[in-house]
Amino acid sequence: MLPGDFGQAILGQAALPETVAAFRQELGLDKPAYIRYFDWALGAIQGDLGTSFSGRNASGADRSAEVVDKIAPRLWNTLFLASMAALIAVPLSLILGILTALYRNSFFDRSVNTATLTTISFPEFFVAYILILFFASLNQIFPSLANVDPDTNFGERIYRTALPAFTLTLVIVAHMMRMTRAAIINLLASPYIQMAKLSGASQTEIILKHALPNAWAPIATVIAFNLAYLVVGVVVVEVVFVYPGVGQLMVDAVRTRDIPVVQGCALIFAVTYILLNLIADIIGIVTNPRLLHPK
Amino acid sequence: MKDKFIKAQQEKLTLGAIDRRQFMTSAIAAGIAIPTALSLASDAIAATPKKGGKFRMGLGHGSTTDTLDSGTSENHFTLVNGYTFGNHLTEINNEGKLVGELAETFESDDGKTWVFNLRKGVEFHNGKTMTSEDVLASYEHHMGEKSTSAAKGSLSPVRSIKADGKYKVIMELDSPDTDFPYIVSDYHISIRPAGDMTSGVGTGGYIVQSFEPGVKSVLKRNPNYWKEGAAHFDEVELLSIVDPNARQTALISGEIDAMDRVDLKTINLMKRNPNINIMQATGTAHYTFPMRLNVDPFGDYDLRMALKWAVDRQELVDKILLGYGAVGNDIPIGTANYFHNSDLPQREFDADKAAFHYKKSGHSGKIQLSAADAAFAGAVDAAQLMANSAKKAGIDIEVIREPNDGYWSNVWNNDAKGWCACYWGGRPAETMMFSAAYVAESKWNDTMWKTTDSAVKFNQLVKDARKELDESKKRDILYECQRLIYDDGGLLCPLFNSYVSANSKKIAHGKIAANWDSDGAKCVERWWFA
Numbered sequence A: 001m002l003p004g005d006f007g008q009a010i011l012g013q014a015a016l017p018e019t020v021a022a023f024r025q026e027l028g029l030d031k032p033a034y035i036r037y038f039d040w041a042l043g044a045i046q047g048d049l050g051t052s053f054s055g056r057n058a059s060g061a062d063r064s065a066e067v068v069d070k071i072a073p074r075l076w077n078t079l080f081l082a083s084m085a086a087l088i089a090v091p092l093s094l095i096l097g098i099l100t101a102l103y104r105n106s107f108f109d110r111s112v113n114t115a116t117l118t119t120i121s122f123p124e125f126f127v128a129y130i131l132i133l134f135f136a137s138l139n140q141i142f143p144s145l146a147n148v149d150p151d152t153n154f155g156e157r158i159y160r161t162a163l164p165a166f167t168l169t170l171v172i173v174a175h176m177m178r179m180t181r182a183a184i185i186n187l188l189a190s191p192y193i194q195m196a197k198l199s200g201a202s203q204t205e206i207i208l209k210h211a212l213p214n215a216w217a218p219i220a221t222v223i224a225f226n227l228a229y230l231v232v233g234v235v236v237v238e239v240v241f242v243y244p245g246v247g248q249l250m251v252d253a254v255r256t257r258d259i260p261v262v263q264g265c266a267l268i269f270a271v272t273y274i275l276l277n278l279i280a281d282i283i284g285i286v287t288n289p290r291l292l293h294p295k
Numbered sequence B: 001m002k003d004k005f006i007k008a009q010q011e012k013l014t015l016g017a018i019d020r021r022q023f024m025t026s027a028i029a030a031g032i033a034i035p036t037a038l039s040l041a042s043d044a045i046a047a048t049p050k051k052g053g054k055f056r057m058g059l060g061h062g063s064t065t066d067t068l069d070s071g072t073s074e075n076h077f078t079l080v081n082g083y084t085f086g087n088h089l090t091e092i093n094n095e096g097k098l099v100g101e102l103a104e105t106f107e108s109d110d111g112k113t114w115v116f117n118l119r120k121g122v123e124f125h126n127g128k129t130m131t132s133e134d135v136l137a138s139y140e141h142h143m144g145e146k147s148t149s150a151a152k153g154s155l156s157p158v159r160s161i162k163a164d165g166k167y168k169v170i171m172e173l174d175s176p177d178t179d180f181p182y183i184v185s186d187y188h189i190s191i192r193p194a195g196d197m198t199s200g201v202g203t204g205g206y207i208v209q210s211f212e213p214g215v216k217s218v219l220k221r222n223p224n225y226w227k228e229g230a231a232h233f234d235e236v237e238l239l240s241i242v243d244p245n246a247r248q249t250a251l252i253s254g255e256i257d258a259m260d261r262v263d264l265k266t267i268n269l270m271k272r273n274p275n276i277n278i279m280q281a282t283g284t285a286h287y288t289f290p291m292r293l294n295v296d297p298f299g300d301y302d303l304r305m306a307l308k309w310a311v312d313r314q315e316l317v318d319k320i321l322l323g324y325g326a327v328g329n330d331i332p333i334g335t336a337n338y339f340h341n342s343d344l345p346q347r348e349f350d351a352d353k354a355a356f357h358y359k360k361s362g363h364s365g366k367i368q369l370s371a372a373d374a375a376f377a378g379a380v381d382a383a384q385l386m387a388n389s390a391k392k393a394g395i396d397i398e399v400i401r402e403p404n405d406g407y408w409s410n411v412w413n414n415d416a417k418g419w420c421a422c423y424w425g426g427r428p429a430e431t432m433m434f435s436a437a438y439v440a441e442s443k444w445n446d447t448m449w450k451t452t453d454s455a456v457k458f459n460q461l462v463k464d465a466r467k468e469l470d471e472s473k474k475r476d477i478l479y480e481c482q483r484l485i486y487d488d489g490g491l492l493c494p495l496f497n498s499y500v501s502a503n504s505k506k507i508a509h510g511k512i513a514a515n516w517d518s519d520g521a522k523c524v525e526r527w528w529f530a
Helices: A006-014 A017-027 A033-045 A067-102 A107-121 A124-138 A154-160 A162-188 A191-198 A203-232 A235-241 A246-255 A259-287 B002-015 B020-029 B034-045 B076-085 B132-143 B244-252 B264-272 B301-309 B313-319 B351-361 B379-392 B430-437 B453-467 B471-488 B517-521
Strands: B054-059 B090-092 B098-100 B103-107 B113-118 B158-163 B168-173 B206-212 B216-221 B235-240 B276-288 B325-327 B367-371 B397-401 B422-424 B495-504
Touching: A006 A017, A033 A259, A067 A107, A067 A162, A067 A203, A067 A246, A067 A259, A107 A162, A124 A162, A124 A235, A124 B244, A154 A162, A162 A203, A162 A235, A191 A203, A203 A259, A235 A246, A235 B244, A246 A259, B002 B020, B054 B076, B054 B244, B076 B206, B076 B216, B076 B235, B076 B517, B098 B103, B113 B132, B132 B158, B132 B168, B244 B264, B244 B495, B264 B276, B264 B495, B301 B351, B313 B325, B313 B379, B313 B495, B367 B379, B379 B397, B422 B430, B430 B453, B430 B471, B453 B471, B495 B517
Parallel strands: B054 B235, B367 B397
Antiparallel strands: B090 B098, B103 B113, B113 B168, B158 B168, B206 B216, B216 B235, B276 B422, B276 B495, B325 B495
């Protein structure tokens, strides 16, 4: 169990037993955990994520924000960054994956593999710092701070989020690219590809027309997995680039024990994960209808 | 070489690290003629503020739970932001002196009844003229029955507060306190228009345009600001950049003009950058290891003394603060305080004295010391260093690493732990610091130093000091108070940490205040673009 509660966390050194007790009573933290959980779950089913604990502590005036209002603008930022990274990373890794499958074991294949595996092996903050060093510090091409706000216009937003998007791209490309390559190479050994080869189809034709349609299912699963990661797991990149995303909000909420916000974030993360995986499964079935019929 | 030296000395002079006389001495020693040296000195001091520009500052604090209500201001971001858009009855100026702010003057005949004469013609950002009604409402916000303002405790001695006309406020205290005007300069007690304590409307030099908790605060200059020679920038952007590397990169690449809390590990790399100034101010903030007298074995005078002699303070300054700080002398009053007792000999590591007192105490076995980095950065390492030096005196200290979560509730100021690491920001007035943690009735009395003869005497002396209007008598009393803590108290205070910040060379400023980081947290209204 997480030690401490909101009162103790927010008052810190100034916490007195009576003020902490007052906080507990006001926030309902004195009730048993299961009652609080069912209260929250009942609200969540009806679309009410509750109110944040913070902002209640002044002269009885309740200025606390709805959890939804706290999460919404940051979730939009996170989705923006995730989409930007995905728009670069997904086509790039598909193309690289297909090309490396096409020219497998060539010098090109090896160097792409080495490069992408190198970037995935480093921790994200390291990749981020390296990019900052070369593109913000030594050559001031991009800003090192991605501090966007709701008034930032679209172009400026893209410019400001360029470095975090590149960082995320470097971190996820290897996984998707290698999966694409492996799925295609795996199929190249199957009899129907041999057949296609014998009937005189070119290498490109074989891969794009015959192998790829059957490889979509595993590729879609890996892409979904990485997209989910882009939404739920980019706290480190947010901190390094000072990007106001939902990860930072959740970390702050955990630190101050603002449980309604933590629960709201967790719910959204879980939903994102499940939805993306569902979409991947649907893509798998649509591209390969045989999966609908058990053998 | 000479130019470089003189330039460095000039910078020190502007920062207030040396005075005019020291500057002159060093300039003449460097072979510069007196008239030239004099003009160099005035150049450095008389750099006249210029108006204009957009000031962007990166701060190492800020959380999504921040608000514009000064009552719950709890980190350096909200502090700087609060001082930028709000004013208080009094303020501590960059010389460390208490002066009137929204109260033009303040006076008391007996230290018990305080009269604050408000400045006339001051306007809030919403156009309303500031009167005693607003001051009363603001104080009610912090003192009211239901208030959970962090200033409630420090305002508890106020028995009544009333207005006498539109521009006079009278506060009556329970008992005399000649340092009370210091309390009203507290960053929590900002003056806001009656009926609106939370939306960020103040009387300050800048008007809040937008505020996103944990992200940034955007402000623009208040064209009707009453204070002269302050608020020079046109626009201000305060950014919360918690990651030290991101903050430093932003400063180096010119995305911000100033930052607080430089990472000491990489400070030498920052120093090499020709466009950046590093600033250091040692104020009242200090790291302590309070021993609780009501927990065995710390009730024993000799054992406390043994531990006080067993710490290598200079080693802690060198290794924990990397030289950015000063040794402490087991008193919670630093050299930045006006009545700092400098007569007390500086305690140093002395294995013989420590062993002598340890033997006399008759204690044997391990002494447990609890620490977590929640107390201060490097607290666990500091405790380890203390255990190592104590070993040389034959004292066995066992360092217990505590979790950061709930540290202030479960470890610090808790009878379950007799000795732990702690941090204090310090107070501008000596009696305020004593009231916070050393008088018997304080709830934060973390040493429980209450019942020994010296402690009883100390409590009486603090009361006397609060009554005393005569400065030299007050000095004698406060010196004695410090001597009592130094000798008998449960306080082991080995370090005074410096505030280390950095800014672009484009920024100019006068002498830097040391009462808070960032020029007393008032850099936004005090600094300008050169």
